[in-house]
Amino acid sequence: MKLQHFYLYRALVTSGVKPPLVPNGLIREGPEKRLQRQFFYWGSRTLKLILAAIFFTIFWLAPAAAETPRSINMKLLVVSADGNEPVFSGIKSILNQIGVPYDTLVASKTPLTAQTLSDGLGAGRYQGVLLTTGNLAYEASPNNWQSAFTQAQWQMLWQYEADFRVRQATLYTYPAGAPDNYGLTPISAADTNYTPLKASLTTAGQQLFGYLNPASPVSITGAWTYLVKPISSSNPVSLLNTADGYSLASIYTYPDGRQNLAITTDGNPELTHTLLLGYGVVNWVSKGFFLGERKVYLNAQPDDIMIADDIWDPLRLSDQTGSEYRITGNDYNRLITWQNAVRASNTNAAQIELEMPYNGVGASGIYPNDTLTAAIRSKPSQFKWLSHTYEHELLTDISYANALAQLSKNHTVAQQLGFTKYQKDSMIQPEISGLNNPEFLRAAKDFGIRYILSDTSQPGWKNPSPNTGFYSLHQPSILIIPRYPTNLYYNVSTPTEWLSEYNYFYAPGGLFPTWDHKLTYSELLNKESEIWLRYLLKFDLNSVMFHQTNLRAYDNKNSLLGDLINATLAKYNSMYKLPIRSPSQHDTGLLMAARMAYNDSGVSGRIVLGITNSISLKTVKPVKAPLTGINYGTVKETYGGQTISTISLGANGTLTIPAPAW
Template identity: 45%
Template sequence: MTAKKIFSILLIFTLIFAFFVSVPESSIAKKSPEKASSTKDGWSSLQHKITDDSPAGIKSLKKSIKENAQTANFAGTENTLAAAGNAVKNPRKMEILLIAATEEEPSYSAAVDSLKRIGIPYKTLIASKEELTPQLLVPDGSSTGNFQGVLLTTGNLGYQSSPGVWESAFTYEEWQTLWNYEAQYGVRQAVLYTYPGSYPDNYGLISSNGASSDLEAVLTKEGAETFSYLNPDIKIGIKGAWTYQAAHEEGVTPLLKSTEGYTLAVLKNYPDGRESIALTMDHNPDQMHTMLLNYGIINWLTDGLFVGQRKTYLSIQPDDIMIPDDLWDPVKLSDETGLEYRMTGNDFNTITNWQRQFSSHPLFNGFMIEWPFNGEGAAAGDSLTEAIIANQGEFRWINHTWNHMLLEETTYEETVRQIVKNNRLATNYNFTNYSRKALITPEVSGLNNPAAMKAAYDKGVRYVVSDPSRGSSEQSRLPNTGIPNAHQPGILMIPRYATNIYYNASTPEEQTSEYNYRYKSYWGRDLSYSEIIDLESDQYLRYMIRYDINPLMFHQSNARAYDNTHSLLSDVLDRTQQKYSELVNLPVINLSQEEIGRKMQERMNLNDASVTAIYYPGDKITITSNLKVSVPLTGVNLSGAESYGGQSIYWATVPANRTKVFPLNQ
C-alpha cells in the first residue's frame, strides 16, 4: 500500500473518530465563538454546549488508527531534506509561519491577535487555499530559511471541505515538507489546539478523559519554566473552550495539567531533532487562558529571540478634578436632580495616601494617577486646592480645558483661551509632572472641529484622547497604536477606554443603583457592589495581560472617600492589583498620556516600515528597512538594552534603505 493511500485511510479514520468522540477541531471552532461576545459593559461572556457521547465500537476504530499510523510513520524519525545537510546554523528570517486550515478557527484569530500585540512579523498560510512548498520555506538558490518558527492553529488542520466531509488541509507531502524544514533548520513548532491521539502526529498525547469546557489548569515544574512570567502556583481557569483532558506518552514533558491530573499541554522532542509544544484547549482572543499562555508559547517558539516586545501597562485618568460632576440619585434613578459632587481636601489626601500604598507593591512601583484638571474650579482657601498644591508632585497633571467647555463648535480663539488659561494655572501651581503636549478635551469633544484642532496644535498639543466606544473613527486599527487627527495629522488621538465606574457615582450605593438600572435586564437580577467591582476589575485585568497600553477613563467623583478610607476608584484598582499579582509576576508600567502617545507613534512607524530581520544563529542579526525606524529585539542584550520580565529588549536603530548588522557575540 502506498504512503498516499495510507495517508487517506488514516485521515478518514481519524476524522471519523474525532467526530464521534466529540467533534473535529475545526468543528469545535463552530461551537466556540470566534470572538467572545462583548456585553454592554465590556465584560466577555462565553457560552457553548458540550456533548461527548462515544458510540459503540470506538475502541476498535481507535486501535485501527493507531496500527495504521505506526505503519505509515507519518511523524517519522528521518527525512530526506535533513539528511542532505544540517542547516541549524543557517540564517533564517525572524518571522513566524502561521498555518491554519481556514480563517474561521477561533485559535487562528487568537494567534493573530497575540502576534500583532507583541509585534512579531508573521506570514499566514491558509492551507485549504494555498499549497505549502519547499520554496516557500527556503527559496531556490538560497540557504536562508524564511521562518524562525511554525505556529499551527490546530493539530491536524482539519476542516469541512464539503458538507459532512472532513479532511486535513495538508497532504502527506506537505506535512513531510514542513517536518523536513523544521528538522533541517532547527525550527520549533507550536500547536495551539489539538485532539490527543490525532493524525498526522499525536504530539505525545493520548486520549484519556473526554472533553470539558470548564476546568482549572496548573503548571508543572517544566511549565513554570516555559511560562516564567506566570506565578508558579497559578490556577488558570479555562472556561467556554472545548478542552481535551489527555494522558501523555513516556518521554514527553507535560507543561500544563488539569487540577484532576490530566495533561493539557506537552513538549515533545523528536528523534530527528524537531521540537513541538501542543495544547489541547481551544482559544480565542478574549479568553483568559489564551491571554495568559500565548506569550509563553510564542516566546518558546522563537527560543526567546524575536522582533517585537511585550510589557504590561496600567494608566488611569480621573477627569474633571477641581470642578463638580453630576450625581446619580438612587431614589429618583436619575442624574438630573441637581445633585453634584466635587472632591474635598480630605478626599484628595485620602487618595494620596492610597496611591502611596498601592504603588508600594513591588509590581506596581511608580504608579501615579494622571489628573485631567479644569482650573476654573481652583480657589484660594479651598481645601481641595490646598491639598493639590501640597501634594501635586506625587501625581501627573493634564490639561482638560479651563472650564470644561465643549469644543464641538468653539472658535479658534475660544479654544486657545481654554488651553492657555489652564497652562498658566499649571505654571502658577508649579505642577511638576505636566506637559503642554497633552490635552483631554471635555467629553472627548472637538476632534472633528477644524478650528479647535488647529488651536490645539498651534498651542503645542500633540496628543489627545479618543473614545473607541463611539465607533471605528476613534478606534485604532492595530494594537497599541493611535489615529492621526483628520484635521491636524500632527495630533495623535489615543484611544482611551471608558469604564463602568460611572462619572456620576461617588459611593457604592450610587454606583450599584445606576449599574443595576442599566443592566438588570441583561443579567436577569440585581448585582451587588462587590460583583460589579469584580466584573470591572476583570476587564482591566484583560487589558493588562493583553499588553494593552491604552489609558482608562474615570472621574473625580470616583475618588470620593465615601467612608473616609475607600473610594470607588481605590476599590476597583485594589481588586485589579490583587487579581493581577495572583496570576502574573511582570512589573506594571505606568505612563503619562504624552509617553503613551510617543510609544504609539513608535509602534505606528514600525508598522509602516517594511522591515526584514535575519538571524544568523550564534553570530548576528541583520536588519533592513525602507524607512528609518527603531526595531525592538527581545532576547538581544547589547549595550543600552533594557531588562523587563527577565528578558533583554534592545532597540535597534535602522537607517532607511540600508542593512545594519548587530553582532550577538559582543
C-alpha cells in the same frame, strides 16, 4: 468552543470484503456528540494493494530533501486549516499585540510548497511554526473531514523544521491519529463551559511561563479541553497539569531533534488562559528572541479634577436633581494614602500612578470653603497632571481664539500650583470633543499640543491596530490616542450610587437587561475588574476614563476608583509577575508613535547562521525597532527577565548585530 477533530485511519485494506466498522475517527467535540464514523472502500483487492503500495512508497519512504541552513527570517508562520478556528484569531491577536512579524497560511486554500518554507538554497523563511490544530482538520464537504495537509506536505514541514532546527507549536491539539500523537495518549475530555478546569505549572512550565505566578493555577473556562497523559515519564515534558495528573500543555522532542509544544485546550482572543499562555508559546517557538516587545500598562485618568460633577440620586434614579459633588482636600489626601499603599503592596504595582486631568477654573475661588486647591498646592507631585481646558468648555464649535485662551489659562494654573509631573503638549478634550473642528485643532497645534484623545466607544475611533492611534487629518502633527470608556460612571461617588445606576441599566427590568438579578457591589466590582484585567493581559497601552467623583473617600478611606483598581490588581497579581507601567499621556503618545512607525517601517530581521550567529536588520523607513531577547546597544531594558533592545535605523538602513545561539 466547538471544533471538530478527526483521525485518518491508515490500516491497509488487504481483502475485497468491506471491513467492519473501523473509524476514520471524526470526533465531534461535545459530550452530547457521539463518535462519527467514515470508511474507505476502494473496490477490488488488487486495486487496494496497488494504491496502498504507491501511497506507502511516495508518502512514507520518500522523505523531503534535506537542506543545509544558512539563514532564517525573523518571522513566524501561522498555519490554519480553513481560517475559522478560534485559536487562529487568538494567536494572531497575541502576535499583533506584541508586534511579532508573521505570515498566515490557510492550508485548505493555499497549498504548502517547499518554496513556502525556504528558497531551497539554505535561506529559511520562518524561525517558528504555529499550527492552529494538531491535525489541521477541516470539513472539505458535508460530513467529510480531512487534513488540510497531504502526507507529503506534513513530511515537507517536518523536514524543514528538522533541517533549520525550527520549533513548532500546535495550539489546540487532539493527540491521536494523523498526523501525530505528539507523545500523548488521550484519556477523556472536559467541557469547561459548565465546570472550569484548573491546572498548575510544572517545574518545566514555571521556566517556560516564567512571567506567570506559579502559586495560582491557570483556570480553563469556556473551552473544550482534551485530558491526556504523556506516553512516557521523560518525553514529552509536561508544562501544565491538572490535579488528576492530566497534561494540558507539553513539549515533545522527536528523534530527529524537532520539538512541538502541544496545548490540548481550545482558545480565542478573549479567553484568560489563551492570554496567559500566549506569550510563553510565542517566546518558546521563537527560541527567546524576536522582533517586537510586550509590557503591561495601567493609566487611569479621572477627568474634571477641581470642578464639580452631577451626582446620581438612587431614590429618584436620575442625575438631574441639581446635586453635585466636587472632591475635597480630605478626599485628595486619602487618595494619596491609597496610592502609596497600592505601590507598596506588590512589586507589580510599584510604578502605578494616577494621571489627573484638571480644569483650572476650579482653583480660581468659585467654590466656597475650597479645601481641595490648598491640598493640591501642598502636595502637587503625588500625581501626574494633564490639561482638561480651563473651564471644561466643549470644543466642537469653539473659535481659534477661545480655544487658545482655554489652553493658555489652564497652563498658567499648572505653573501656579507647582505641577512638576506635567507636559504642556498633552491634553484631554472635554467630552472628547473637537476632533473634527479645524479651528480648535489649529489652536492646539499653535499652543504646542501634540497628544489628544478619542473615545473607543465611538464609531471609527478604536485603535487601528494594537497600541496605535491616529494622526489628525487637520493637523498631522497631533496624534489622537484612543481611550477606553468605563461603566464607573462620571456621576457616582459611593457604592450605593454606582450600584443603583448600574442596576438601573443592566438588572432585570432595566433599560438594557443583561443579568438575571440585581448585582451586589462585590459582583459589580468582579465584572468591571474583569474588563480592565483584559486590557492588562493584552499588553494594552490605552488609558481608561474615569471622573473626579469616583475619587471620593466615601467611608473616609476608600474610593470607587480605588476599589476597582484593587479588585483588578488582585486578579492580575494572582496571574502575573510582570511590573505594571503607568505612562503619562505624553509618554503614551511617544510609545504609540513609535509603534506606528515600527509597523510602517518595513523593518525585517534575518538570523545568519555560522560559527558566530548574527542578526541582519534592514528597514525601508526610519524606525526604532524593539528586539526582545537581544542585548545590544545603549537603549535597552530588562522586563520580565528578558532584555529588550531598541535599535534605531535610518531610511533604507541596515545593521548587523550579534545573535544568540540557534
